[in-house]
Amino acid sequence: MPAPGARRPGGRTAKVRRAVLDATQEALAASGFHALNMDRVAAAAGVGKTTVYRRWGSPAALVADLLDDMAEQSLPAADTGDLAGDLRANAALVLETLTDPRMGPVFRAVIAAAACDEECARALGGFYRTRLAEWAPVAVRAMARGELPPGTDPLELLRAVSAPLYYRFAVTHEEPTPADAERAVTATLAAAAAGAFVPDAP
Numbered sequence: 001m002p003a004p005g006a007r008r009p010g011g012r013t014a015k016v017r018r019a020v021l022d023a024t025q026e027a028l029a030a031s032g033f034h035a036l037n038m039d040r041v042a043a044a045a046g047v048g049k050t051t052v053y054r055r056w057g058s059p060a061a062l063v064a065d066l067l068d069d070m071a072e073q074s075l076p077a078a079d080t081g082d083l084a085g086d087l088r089a090n091a092a093l094v095l096e097t098l099t100d101p102r103m104g105p106v107f108r109a110v111i112a113a114a115a116c117d118e119e120c121a122r123a124l125g126g127f128y129r130t131r132l133a134e135w136a137p138v139a140v141r142a143m144a145r146g147e148l149p150p151g152t153d154p155l156e157l158l159r160a161v162s163a164p165l166y167y168r169f170a171v172t173h174e175e176p177t178p179a180d181a182e183r184a185v186t187a188t189l190a191a192a193a194a195g196a197f198v199p200d201a202p
Contacts, residue, residue, distance in 0.1 A: 067110060164183070
């Protein structure tokens, strides 16, 4: 499997990968990771089983490649002109994803996969590192505008927004709500103003 960020092949190979990853996502949404079956993925994708086994080798590798693809296809970060607006946009995106009838089950499945497979865990970590890096300029712009204390860690700022939503989604199995998203943003803004995300701050 190509490393994240590597140039992807084109032509028929790209079409095969697209079909297989779409079928993998559909299977995860329908039945979860533990029911992911490579033969059924191949059949749903219209691809030979030998091709799927040769290229991916295991259900975990399918999930890992799907996560790489999802990171590549993610929407760019918001730029609303102020920190509160940007963080609300970030929270809204997380909320929309987790409550989406298709993507919510997909994320639940990949989180479950990461809990029991090291390859999936690395891929999930890579997915979130990519997303955090894409949103980091939100904090850089906010510091330049004087909305954040100098030295604020952009990644910790962003984690603080999404963490409460993922806690409800993945730990307590509650559906996060717009009120939860707004509460997370409000708490993050207050903590940031107090210097909570400045490393080694007093």
